Structure formats: structure tokens, C-alpha cells
Amino acid sequence: MDNPNTPAPESALAWVGLHGTAVRVGEWPVRHFEDSDDFLLSGLAHRFGAYVVESRQRGVSGLDLLRLVRRRSDAAVLLLSAEPLQDFVPGLQSGADMVLGLDAPLEHVAAALAAVERRRGQAQAATGHWTLDRQQLKLVAPDGTEIALTDSDAVILQAFADAPDQRVPRELLLQRLWGPDGAGMDNALHATVYRLRKRIEKNGRLLSPLQAVARVGYEFRARLQQA
Template sequence: MNILLAEDDLQLGELISFMLKKKGGYKVDWVTEGDDAYEYATASHYDVLILDWMMPNGDGISVCQKLRSERYSGAILMLTAKDTVEDRINGLDAGADDYLIKPFEIDELLARLRALTRRNYAPILEEQISIRGLIINRTSQTVLQGEEEIQLSPREFQLLDLLVKNKGQVLPREVILDRIWGIDADVSTKTIDATIKLLRKKLDTFGKQDLLQSIRGVGYKIEN
């Protein structure tokens, strides 16, 4: 099982990571900031995300909400010292699947992880869409041309998927920035142009050079 642990308390994070590896036999990536948790979660596959509520550069609630708004379907367990009913409701409403209050026993954490993965193994119907001969699978976040997969980064896939969802419409750079990176992200519209350039280069290899259309001074669109 692959676990992403986001915990800014260095002593606790080291202990949890060690025990998950030793007692659970799990593979664990450990980060200490919210921004890193989001980046890791979108760049790799994890069976469960363990998110601390309070972290620098993006708390666990914000990370959870952002991932769910982008259709992240993996299991998320929230860790927190907040123990009121209202806090639990807020955590679950943010998209967490389970909630564990500090301090806790490692055996209880392991039991909850086992329960989450059993729940997460239920078959999921794949969501696919076809455009101009490309098969875009939103469940696995893959793009196929025939039998061959076009290797895209998470950002490139999100950008292509956003344009496909809004095919026929011009998406201004500001809208793309808000939907993919977040309006408060420390990136400029030049980042969008650079990502489009990389995406277009990969699509060009498969003869899809005219799929992404630039609208001068505004943004981008995809036509059927």
C-alpha cells in the first residue's frame, strides 16, 4: 500500500512514517507542508492520503477541498487535535473519508487504513471521452491514441481535460489559471503558455497539431 503522510510535527511525522513502514509494511512518502501534499497527491498514485489539519502553506482541509474539487477520488484520512462535533463535520464535509483525533494509537491508525483501503477497492466505472481520435480516461488520467499512451504530466492532463470539457468555448488564461493552479497560486499566465507549449508538442507527435487553438490575447480552446 502506498501512503502519503502530510504532518508538520517532525517528531510525530517521523514516528508515524516509521511505524507505518514497520508494522504495516507500507510504502510512505512524508511531507510537512500543504502545498507539497497537494503536489505529491496529484503527481503520484496513493492508496490513502493522511492529512494533518494544521500545516504551513495550506492546511489539510484546504488541500482536501482542492483535491475533491478536481475530482480526486482516492481515500483521505484527516488527523487533528480538534475534537468537537462541528470540527468532525467540517472535516468530512471537506471531502475526508475518515477522521482520527490526536493523540491516537498507531494500531487504530492501521485499522482505519485497512478499512479505508477495503472501501476503496470497490470497482469504479471508468469515465472516458473521445475527441479527434484521442481517448481521454478521467479515472486513470491517461490519454490514448489507438493503443499508444500519450505521456502527460498531471498539469498537462488537467489542462487538456479542462479544455475538452469546455470544447468549442474560448477559455481565458485567467480562468485556466484559477481552475488548474488556483487564483492565489504564485504563477503567471506565462506558466499556462509554457504548459500549452509542452502539451501541444506531445500531441503533435501523434498528429494532433491543430487540436489546441490559441486565441490571440485571450486564451485557448478546443474544437470538435
């Protein structure tokens, strides 16, 4: 029976191999498995939030274990190898996001996992739904992060939500923000959009999908829906 203080698999990193002694890697609490057999027999194999797999295993090989994990999980996976140059290409082909040396410092492992998570977050921003809640003045990112909005922010995002292709001409944004007085306020619009982009990136883990389009205006490069 698990210790009640043992982290749930979904919020933990599985380290499979004899060198896994760390209690935590970066933001991840660690659950250790001595070898691939121990890991696969646990019944938790495809439930973890991230994985570190050592290439040399008793039982199923590290490369085979990567392939098994990757079939049912898109979580971050690192391969640690005593011969990283030799295992680099096979490791990536088997499903690893990165291959490091078995003697890599723990902070390198943490940084590699963080880099993979960051890229996954960016991909999620491009494919997941963002939700605009005008009543509550908030934007909800695909990962559930809630970003507080100003009235001007909400006006801008509403324009993207209303546009069929989520691309909005500069003139329309000027009109919605300042009405008939909006003409000639390009600098103010640029500053307003810039602050919105920074607010999204500061308060969430994803890059802002709000981007400028040369000679047109701006576009929201992700699916934006309304609450």
C-alpha cells in the first residue's frame, strides 16, 4: 500500500533505473522504480506526468521501454545513457524527447524536462481552446490558467472571437477601442496589444497566440471561444 505522502502518478515523475535517488527533479516529485519490470508491473506505467528512463535495464531494455511508454503517453520523456552519443539517435527514434549522459547533473535533467514542458505548452497553445469570459473579465488558457483582463483587453479579444479567421484589421480594433476618435492612435493600439501579450505570458505558462500581421493588423493564432 502506498504511503499517503507519496505523490499521485499524474503529478509525479517516474524514474526507472538504479541511479534514480533524487526526491525531486525541478518541480517534479519523483517515484523510483529499480528496473523496467518493477515499473511495468506497478500498473502505473502510463499515468505519470513525466519520465526519466535509464538505457540499461534489467528486463525490458530502456529503448523498448521508451517505445512502450510513448504508445500511450505524450508526457515528457528523457533517456539517460552511459553512452549518450551512441544512444542519441536510437533514443529519439524510440520516443525520447532528449538524451543525456547518465552522469548528467540533476540540474541538467531538471532543465531538460522544463525545456520539453515549455515546448509542449507552446504546442498546446497552438492547438487547444482559449476561452474569453467577458462577464468575469478573464481569459482561460488551454491548461486552465486564468488571466485577468482589463476592459480594453476584453474588447480586443472579443474582436478576435467575432472574426471568422481570428484575424482583425488594425482599423477595426481602433474603432472598437476608441470609436470615431480612434483614427491616428496606432501607437496607443500597439501599446495596448503589447501589454495584453505580456500579461498573458506573465500569468500563464504558454506563449501568447496574439501576433501582429504585417500591413493587416493582428491575429489570434489559436482557437478562441467565448464562455
